[in-house]
Amino acid sequence: MKALVFENIHTLPNFTDIQISPKDNEVEVSLSAAALNHRDVWITKGLYPGLVPGTIMGADGMGWYLGKRVVINPGIDWGPNERYQSKKFRVLGVPDHGTFAEKICIPESYIYNAPDHLTDEEVAALPVAGVTAYRALFTRAQLMPGEHVLVTGLGGGVALMAAQMAKAHGAKVFFTTGSSEKLQKGIQLGFDGGVNYKDEKSIEKLAEQCGHLDVIIDSTAGDGLTQLMKLCTFGSRVVLYGGSLGKINGINPQPLFWKQMDIMGSSMGSPSDFKDMLGFIVKHQLHPVVDSVFTMEAYGKAFSRMEEGSQMGKIVLTLQQ
Numbered sequence: 001m002k003a004l005v006f007e008n009i010h011t012l013p014n015f016t017d018i019q020i021s022p023k024d025n026e027v028e029v030s031l032s033a034a035a036l037n038h039r040d041v042w043i044t045k046g047l048y049p050g051l052v053p054g055t056i057m058g059a060d061g062m063g064w065y066l067g068k069r070v071v072i073n074p075g076i077d078w079g080p081n082e083r084y085q086s087k088k089f090r091v092l093g094v095p096d097h098g099t100f101a102e103k104i105c106i107p108e109s110y111i112y113n114a115p116d117h118l119t120d121e122e123v124a125a126l127p128v129a130g131v132t133a134y135r136a137l138f139t140r141a142q143l144m145p146g147e148h149v150l151v152t153g154l155g156g157g158v159a160l161m162a163a164q165m166a167k168a169h170g171a172k173v174f175f176t177t178g179s180s181e182k183l184q185k186g187i188q189l190g191f192d193g194g195v196n197y198k199d200e201k202s203i204e205k206l207a208e209q210c211g212h213l214d215v216i217i218d219s220t221a222g223d224g225l226t227q228l229m230k231l232c233t234f235g236s237r238v239v240l241y242g243g244s245l246g247k248i249n250g251i252n253p254q255p256l257f258w259k260q261m262d263i264m265g266s267s268m269g270s271p272s273d274f275k276d277m278l279g280f281i282v283k284h285q286l287h288p289v290v291d292s293v294f295t296m297e298a299y300g301k302a303f304s305r306m307e308e309g310s311q312m313g314k315i316v317l318t319l320q321q
Contacts, residue, residue: 002319003056003101004299006094009046012303013057013100015296020056020097022105029070029111033124034099035060036306036315037157043094044303052095059092060314061099062114062123069114072099072106073274074127082139082270091128091268099124100296102319112275115282125288125314126281128268129157132241133165134277135269136217141237145170147214150206150228154194155182157314158241160289162217163191168284174210176202176228178309185312189289203227220245229255238263289313 001020004013022028040057042048059074076096079086092098097105114123136158137143149166153159154175167173167190175186175194186194193209195202212233218225222245229238229251236259255261269277280286291313294302302315 001102002296004058004296006043006051006055006057007053009044009051012044012300015299018056018101020101020103020105025107026105027065027108027111029063029065029072029104029106031061031063031099031101031103031319033062033120034058034317034319035124035128035157036302036317037128038306039091040093041303041307048094050090050095055094056097056099056101056104057093058098058100060124060127060129061092061104062120063104065111069120069123070111071114071123071127071278072104073110073112073131073271074099075131075268075270075274076110078270082272085267085270089268100299100317100319109271112278115278117282117285118287121290121293121316121318122288124316125157125290126161127274129161129288129314130277130281131269131274132158132266133162133217134280135273136239136241136266137162137165137169137215138276139269139273140264140266141215141217141239143169143171143215146172148172148174148210148212149215149217150174150176150210150213150231152176152197152216152218152225152228153178153220154186154191155179155309155312156219157288158219159217160313164189164286164289165280165284166215166217167191168280168286171215172210174206174213176206182312197224203230207231215239217241219243221248222246223249226250229261232259232261234259236261239266240264241266291315293318
């Protein structure tokens, strides 16, 4: 079968033929579509642990199993504790064979029925972004209807999914983004306000729009988060699911304890989170935002678009020849 196989760092995966077969505890799923994550770019640059040459890349995927459309939970071996993952936890696609292929072999427990209202491409866009956003918002932040939520970096899959879920839950949703085009698209999607973080007066403009923040969902950290936290009110929660800008300097402890604030981390999600996420998507008939679709043969263009950072939503590959 055709697949995108990780071979060496500082180069794209190899589009090649590879043979895999199910182990004793696995079944075979015929894959139709898969989606890229920033993780895939980091793997090709050697910026991710546990790299194993000869491994099929990709974490997000949808396909067919026993005549049904299915979606795959990419979080492997979460473990028994809902509060945090086990030491064996990992994500599909290096070191385990992933979804950038015509089929995948995986235990049946990781296979779920795909939401009927979604296209194949939308299903493929859902797993990593959906479970990460759901856990950050609901398992960790315990978001309540009517609260004011800020999602930073709108344009990425997790950020868009978090904003959509929060809005569906009845929250007031605000966002930051790095371009005027994405700012306009965010408003068109129905969110309550947004600012371009490159604007020198972005914090003041955001304060005028939201008044206060109950929840911040952030993937960058860095010193900018310190400024955003000044808008947080009593009982607010800051959830980090990434840290691309590094350490958070200058946090003042007084507001933290006086306002009873929480700063917490969140990574992917448990099988319960994944199941509940799918239920939420079906209940609210949400559609993941798909930025673009490429054939597997055109994967180079897909990786280039991901690395440029210009996408608004998920970048999807179609897998069948």
